Amino acid sequence: MAKVVRKKAGPAKRKAPCAMERVKLARDAKRPHLRDFIANIFDDFEELHGDRLVNDDRGLVGGFATLDGTPVLVLGHNKGETVEENMAANFGMANPDGYRKAMRLAKLAERFGNPVVTFVDTPGAYPGREAEERGQAEAIAKSLEFFSTLKTPVIVVVTGEGGSGGALAIAVGDKVLMLENAVYSVISPEGCAGILWRDGSKAPEAAEALKITAPDLLKLGAIDEIVPEPPGGAQNDRAAACALVRAAIVKALAELAPIAADELVARRYARLRAMGNFY
Amino acid sequence: MGWFERKDEKPKIPPAKALWAICPKCYSHMEKSVWKANNAICPKCNYHGRLTARERIAQTADAGTFAEVFREVSYSDHLAFHDATGDYKTKVEATIAKTGESESIVMGTCKIGGHAAMLGVMDFAFMGGSLGTGTGEKIARACEQAIAERRPLVIFSASGGARMHEGILSLMQMAKTSAAIARVKEAGLPFISVLTDPTTGGVSASYAMLGDINITEPRALIGFAGRRVIENTIHQKLPADFQSAEYLEKHGFIDRIVERKDMKAFIAKMLAFWHF
Incomplete structure (x- = not known):
């Protein structure tokens, strides 16, 4: 007869999910995505298409909308719920055209005094042949440079997966908010485990070591504020999750609105400059 | 038998x-x-194969003009990172001992063909030339000093990308360095980026691609995502010259492929064109 091996019971009640559990929550198909945030947070969203060069990327979507009477530019990675939706949106992985569209629209926002709100939820920038040929590296680099000097408030919300450079390209801002169970990392736990552990199945160890959860990132100074989620995670109550995100954005907008554009840009640089604590 | x-x-x-x-x-x-x-x-x-930072400096700076700056800036182990093969701290200390460098970039003031410049050279032997917090800090400080002293900025990159051992803060160096480069340009100073073999990942996706001119050497590997990652994603074989210097020049992301023997003279000529 097979011997029943019981695993030693863990602590009766775990206070917070571990890093890999948060990775799973962040990737949950039922989690609110850009579409939900747009519908539940803003009024009258109007999407604008195209980079004016080659394409309209579906992995990164943008348009103007109103929030509490304030017209804003909304940018975000576009993930879907079904496979078909995700295929159309490239699973939220943006092409260079997406980042160039984001810059084009943000330039408009700067000209006409609209704050920018970005929603970050991507496994990473799209690794494809055309993406490389059209300059994925250049598009991300330009985007980092561009947003660092943009003279209008930029509020960033990391809502799900903050996947490396593809996430960072629309995550340079004045206030970086992050949902409680979102993750944000230089490399995916699987990718890191594959390289440093030479074993993709060690992703939970890598997730832990990389410190990719919102509480860890707050301690490291990489984000400014954690947005709480409904009990058990945002996927359990999308409307409630959106309401919590809305409140955090409204608060951040009110804080940033009185700051003059030049001062805003100076502070944004100082914020980045301090990353690494060398002062 | x-x-x-x-x-x-x-x-x-x-x-x-x-x-x-x-x-x-x-x-x-x-x-x-x-x-x-x-x-x-x-x-x-x-x-054009890899050189150490010191070899590159010797071939770029006028003899006796290179004065290293920010050598005191080194790695920082914010995450107390360790993986299956040990501690990050142990590995990076071994790299420091092996290379004699404090970080993956060596920074200094110098003259290039008589033109004053701020010169940064990455060393691929230092943890694959990865972009750590120390690397980013040296670049940001160099940008600020370049602005203060009105020096053009020249950076030779050689890197596999961000240093994952330093987690999110290594990713943030991409934004920090790009923001610092933006200020150099706003101050009316040129930034010449030389992407040497290899320049990929988070380094190509930040300062390395932000040169007022981006130049490279024959057959250098330059790209964002790795070839295998792309092949696994698109289920297609990529052309042999994919992500080569020649391929990037064809697609419009590189100003010039310059032979090593001509590199210094080319940089000096550009600086002269721009009145520096």
Whole structure:
């Protein structure tokens, strides 16, 4: 007869999910995505298409909308719920055209005094042949440079997966908010485990070591504020999750609105400059 | 047992790498002294191989003008990172001992063909030239000093990308360095970026691609995502010259491919064109 091996019971009640559990929550198909945030947070969203060069990327979507009477530019990675939706949106992985569209629209926002709100939820920038040929590296680099000097408030919300450079390209801002169970990392736990552990199945160890959860990132100074989620995670109550995100954005907008554009840009640089604590 | 029946014995491969220099692009073998005498350039295919930061500085800065700055800036282990093979701290300390450098970039003031400049050179031997917090800090400080002293900025990149051992803060160096480069340009100073073999990932996706001119050497590997990652994503074989210097020039992301022997003169000429 097979011997029943019981695993030693863990602590009766775990206070917070571990890093890999948060990775799973962040990737949950039922989690609110850009579409939900747009519908539940803003009024009258109007999407604008195209980079004016080659394409309209579906992995990164943008348009103007109103929030509490304030017209804003909304940018975000576009993930879907079904496979078909995700295929159309490239699973939220943006092409260079997406980042160039984001810059084009943000330039408009700067000209006409609209704050920018970005929603970050991507496994990473799209690794494809055309993406490389059209300059994925250049598009991300330009985007980092561009947003660092943009003279209008930029509020960033990391809502799900903050996947490396593809996430960072629309995550340079004045206030970086992050949902409680979102993750944000230089490399995916699987990718890191594959390289440093030479074993993709060690992703939970890598997730832990990389410190990719919102509480860890707050301690490291990489984000400014954690947005709480409904009990058990945002996927359990999308409307409630959106309401919590809305409140955090409204608060951040009110804080940033009185700051003059030049001062805003100076502070944004100082914020980045301090990353690494060398002062 | 006849020799033809022996199956379990591994054939003894002569340690080719110990005897020969092998070009990683065309695999031609040559004596190590030949490779070295040819300045790490393959005589067969003209691949421009890797140099150490110090070798590159010696070939770029006017003799006796290079004064290193920010050597005190080194790595920082914010995450107390460790993986299956040990601590990050132990590994990086070993790299520091091996290379004699404090970080993956060496920064200094110098003259290039008589033109004052701020020169940064990455060393691929330092943890794959990865972008750590120390690397980013040196670049940000160099940008600020370049602005204060009105020096053009020249950076030779050689890197696999962000240093994952330093987690999110290494990613943030991409934004920090790009923001610092933006200020150099706003101050009316030029930034010449030289992307040497290899420049990929988070370094190509930040300061390395932000040059007022981006130049490179023959056959250098430059790209964002790795070839295997892309092939696994699109389920297609990529062309042999994919992500090569020549491929990038064709697609419009590189201003010029410059041979190593002409590099210094080319940079000096550009600085002269722009009145520096």
